[in-house]
Amino acid sequence: MDTTLNDPPPGSAWGDPHLGTLLDGRYRVEERIAVGGMATVYRGTDTRLDRVLALKVMHPSLAGDSGFSDRFIREAKAVARLSHPNVVNVFDQGADGSAVFLAMEYVPGWTLRDLLRDRGALSARAALDVLEPVLAALGAAHRAGLVHRDVKPENVLITDGGLVKVADFGLVRLLSGADTAITDATTPGVIMGTVSYLAPEQIQPSAATDQRVDVYAAGIMLYELLTGSKPYSGDNPMQVIYRHLHEDVPPPSLAVPGLAPELDAIVAAATARDPQHRPWDAVELLAALQRVRRVLTPAQLDAEPPASSRQAPQFSPAEATSVLAAPAVERTSVFTGPPPELITRPRPYHEPPRPPRTPRRQRNPRSRRGLIWGSVLAVVALLVAGISYLLSGAVYATVPSVLGQSQAQAVSILDGAGLRGSFSQAFSETVPPGQVISSDPGVGRRARKSDPVKVTVSKGPQRIAVPDVTGKPLDQAQQQLTAAQLTPGTTTQQYSPSVPQGSVISTDPAAGQQLPVNAPIALVVSKGAAPVAVPDTTGLAVSDAQSKLSGAGFKVALATDQTYSDTVPAGSVAAQDVTGTATPGSTVTLTLSKGPQPAPVPSVTGMSQSDATDALTAAGFKVKSSGLNFFGLSSVSGQTPAPGTMLPKGSTVTINF
CATH class of the missing domain: 1.10.510.10 (Transferase(Phosphotransferase) domain 1)
Structure with a gap:
C-alpha cells in the first residue's frame, strides 16, 4: 500500500500561492507538476540563464521544522556530490521568505x-x-x-x-x-x-x-x-x-x-x-x-x-x-x-479460481468470415512487426551497463551485446582507478552496432601539488595557484623580519602537498618586520646619535637644515623625525642645533643699574657691572657690546658706571 500523495492535475492552481511568483529574484514558478509528502514540484524558468528547470518547494508546514529543513538541504548537498547520467541534477538550493526550495534538472517525460x-x-x-x-x-x-x-x-x-x-x-x-552502517534518526514511532x-x-x-x-x-x-x-x-x-x-x-x-x-x-x-x-x-x-x-x-x-x-x-x-x-x-x-531438504516451507499462495465458462453461442457464417480475415490481418501484422524487429536487432543493440567494471570486463560485456567500445580516461573522485565511470550512449539506450560506445575509465582522483609561492607578492602567488587549478583562499597578515611586506610567508596546506582540483589554499602575507622602539638621541653629539640608532636597526640621515636651540649646544642633535616605534630598517632623520638664536642687545645707557639689568635680562642676556655705583644713584654711562649688536641669547653684556 503506497502512502504517498496523489499527483494533482498538471497546471491546477488549487489556490497555490507560489504559482506565478519569482523565487530568490531568479526562478519563475510556472506550473505545478506533483505534490509529495515533503514538497511540491513545479516547472519553472531560471530567468538568469533562460533555462527550464524543476523547482521543489518544501511544504510551509515543514519549512519551520529544522529537522525537515536540514533533510531537505541535505538532499541538495548529497546529489551535488553525484555526477551521473542517470541521476537528476540539482543546480541550486535557497530560501525565499518561508519558501525553502531546490532548483533541479527538468526531466520531460x-x-x-x-x-x-x-x-x-x-x-x-x-x-x-x-x-x-x-x-x-x-x-x-x-x-x-x-x-x-x-x-x-x-x-x-x-x-x-x-x-x-x-x-x-x-x-x-x-x-x-x-562499518558503512547508518541508523535512522527519525522521530520514534514514525x-x-x-x-x-x-x-x-x-x-x-x-x-x-x-x-x-x-x-x-x-x-x-x-x-x-x-x-x-x-x-x-x-x-x-x-x-x-x-x-x-x-x-x-x-x-x-x-x-x-x-x-x-x-x-x-x-x-x-x-x-x-x-x-x-x-x-x-x-x-x-x-x-x-x-x-x-x-x-x-x-x-x-x-x-x-x-x-x-x-x-x-x-x-x-x-x-x-x-x-x-x-x-x-x-x-x-x-x-x-x-x-528437497533445502526447500523452504511452502508459502500459502494458491491458484486463484478460474471464472466459469460462458456457453458458446452459435456463430453465423458472416461473423466467422470476419474472424478469419481478422486473424489473417493479425498474422500479417505480427510478421511485419517481427521482421522489423529482427532487422532492427541486426542494426541496433541495447547498451548494457558497464559501470564499475574494468576495461577488459567492459570489452567482454559490450561484445556480448554485439557492441564495441571506444575507451578514454578521466579523473574521478568516487570511482576507483581502472573502473568504468560512464558510457555514451547511456545504459539502456539503443546504439548502432557499427558505432563504438564511448566508455570513460577512471584514472582515479586527480591530485595537484601545491606550488611554492613563498616570498612572492600576493597577486603573483594567487595567479600561480589559479594556473595550477587550485583556489586562492583566505588571506591573513603576519609580521616577518625576513619576508618583504606584501609577499607570501607560507601557505596552508604547505607547498608540495597533493590536493584535489580547486582545493582552497590559505595564504599568510607579510606585514614586514614588527615595530620596535626608536631611541631618543636629542642632545647627543652626532656620532653618538648615529651609533645608538644603528645599533637598534635603523638607518640614519642628517637634515640639510639646522635649527636654533636654547637648550642644545650647536652641533648636537636638536630633533629627530621618528619617535615612539618604527619598523627596523626604516630611516631616522636628525636635525642638528645651531645653538641659541641671536638677538639685538638693547640700549641701557642712562638707566639705573636695576632698570638696565631688567631690560637686558628680559632680552635674554646675562648682565655684568663695571665701575663704582655709590648708593645705586649712578646711571649707566656705557655698555659692551654696543647697543644693536647681535648676540646669542644667554651671552653676557657688561654695563659701565
Missing part, C-alpha cells in the same frame, strides 16, 4: 509509475532495461557513500528519449564510518518512506540500516515490473509493514507463469529479509542482473506476461545467491529447483 499504470507487467527484457540504469545510479550513490532510502517507481523518471533517471534524494543518508518498498530493518527502530535498503527496494521494484503489482497489499499500512517483517517476497513466476527461475532467484536475493543475504550494494546487484540477462534466452527475455498463474520454485537466500553467482558462461536454461 513520465515516471515509472505512469509506465506501470499504462502497460502493467513488462517483459523480462523491458524490466531489466529499466532497472539496470536505476541500479547504475544507485551504485554511483552507494560508492559515493550515500543511501537513497526512498527507491520506488514514483522516483524513477523516463525521458522522452528513453533515458532513465533517479530523482528525489529527500531521505538520503550518509554512510557513517568504516516511519519515513513508502511502506510498499521499506526493508524490514527500516521498520524496526533499533535496527541499523545501510545501502542494502536500496537493494531491497530495487528487488520490490523488479517484482512489480515483472508482475504489474506489488508483492504485498493490505487494508492499511500496518498490514503491509507486518508482511515485510514476517513474510518472504513470493517468486514473481507465481503471478506470471513462464518467468525464468533465475529472475525468481534474483528477486529472492534482493528482497531477503536478512540484509546479510542480499547483494552488498546496487553495483553488486547490477552485476548479478547482467549475469542473469546473459543466461536468459531471447524467448525468455521477450515473452509477454500471461494472465494465468502456477506454482513456482522457491529459493532460500543462500540458494538465490548461489544462482546469481553462477558463471555467465555456464548458462542454464532450465532450473529444477533446490534439493
Whole structure:
C-alpha cells in the first residue's frame, strides 16, 4: 500500500500561492507538476540563464521544522556530490521568505509509475532495461557513500528519449564510518518512506540500516515490473509493514507463469529479509542482473506476461545467491529447483479460481468470415512487426551497463551485446582507478552496432601539488595557484623580519602537498618586520646619535637644515623625525642645533643699574657691572657690546658706571 500523495492535475492552481511568483529574484514558478509528502514540484524558468528547470518547494508546514529543513538541504548537498547520467541534477538550493526550495534538472517525460499504470507487467527484457540504469545510479550513490532510502517507481523518471533517471534524494543518508552502517534518526514511532518498498530493518527502530535498503527496494521494484503489482497489499499500512517483517517476497513466476527461475532467484536475493543475504550494494546487484540477462534466452527475455498463474520454485537466500553467482558462461536454461531438504516451507499462495465458462453461442457464417480475415490481418501484422524487429536487432543493440567494471570486463560485456567500445580516461573522485565511470550512449539506450560506445575509465582522483609561492607578492602567488587549478583562499597578515611586506610567508596546506582540483589554499602575507622602539638621541653629539640608532636597526640621515636651540649646544642633535616605534630598517632623520638664536642687545645707557639689568635680562642676556655705583644713584654711562649688536641669547653684556 503506497502512502504517498496523489499527483494533482498538471497546471491546477488549487489556490497555490507560489504559482506565478519569482523565487530568490531568479526562478519563475510556472506550473505545478506533483505534490509529495515533503514538497511540491513545479516547472519553472531560471530567468538568469533562460533555462527550464524543476523547482521543489518544501511544504510551509515543514519549512519551520529544522529537522525537515536540514533533510531537505541535505538532499541538495548529497546529489551535488553525484555526477551521473542517470541521476537528476540539482543546480541550486535557497530560501525565499518561508519558501525553502531546490532548483533541479527538468526531466520531460513520465515516471515509472505512469509506465506501470499504462502497460502493467513488462517483459523480462523491458524490466531489466529499466532497472539496470536505476541500479547504475544507485551504485554511483552507494560508492559515493550515500543511501537513497526512498527507491520506488514514483522516483524513477523516463525521458522522452528513453533515458532513465533517479530523482528525489529527500531521505538520503550518509554512510557513517568504516562499518558503512547508518541508523535512522527519525522521530520514534514514525516511519519515513513508502511502506510498499521499506526493508524490514527500516521498520524496526533499533535496527541499523545501510545501502542494502536500496537493494531491497530495487528487488520490490523488479517484482512489480515483472508482475504489474506489488508483492504485498493490505487494508492499511500496518498490514503491509507486518508482511515485510514476517513474510518472504513470493517468486514473481507465481503471478506470471513462464518467468525464468533465475529472475525468481534474483528477486529472492534482493528482497531477503536478512540484509546479510542480499547483494552488498546496487553495483553488486547490477552485476548479478547482467549475469542473469546473459543466461536468459531471447524467448525468455521477450515473452509477454500471461494472465494465468502456477506454482513456482522457491529459493532460500543462500540458494538465490548461489544462482546469481553462477558463471555467465555456464548458462542454464532450465532450473529444477533446490534439493528437497533445502526447500523452504511452502508459502500459502494458491491458484486463484478460474471464472466459469460462458456457453458458446452459435456463430453465423458472416461473423466467422470476419474472424478469419481478422486473424489473417493479425498474422500479417505480427510478421511485419517481427521482421522489423529482427532487422532492427541486426542494426541496433541495447547498451548494457558497464559501470564499475574494468576495461577488459567492459570489452567482454559490450561484445556480448554485439557492441564495441571506444575507451578514454578521466579523473574521478568516487570511482576507483581502472573502473568504468560512464558510457555514451547511456545504459539502456539503443546504439548502432557499427558505432563504438564511448566508455570513460577512471584514472582515479586527480591530485595537484601545491606550488611554492613563498616570498612572492600576493597577486603573483594567487595567479600561480589559479594556473595550477587550485583556489586562492583566505588571506591573513603576519609580521616577518625576513619576508618583504606584501609577499607570501607560507601557505596552508604547505607547498608540495597533493590536493584535489580547486582545493582552497590559505595564504599568510607579510606585514614586514614588527615595530620596535626608536631611541631618543636629542642632545647627543652626532656620532653618538648615529651609533645608538644603528645599533637598534635603523638607518640614519642628517637634515640639510639646522635649527636654533636654547637648550642644545650647536652641533648636537636638536630633533629627530621618528619617535615612539618604527619598523627596523626604516630611516631616522636628525636635525642638528645651531645653538641659541641671536638677538639685538638693547640700549641701557642712562638707566639705573636695576632698570638696565631688567631690560637686558628680559632680552635674554646675562648682565655684568663695571665701575663704582655709590648708593645705586649712578646711571649707566656705557655698555659692551654696543647697543644693536647681535648676540646669542644667554651671552653676557657688561654695563659701565
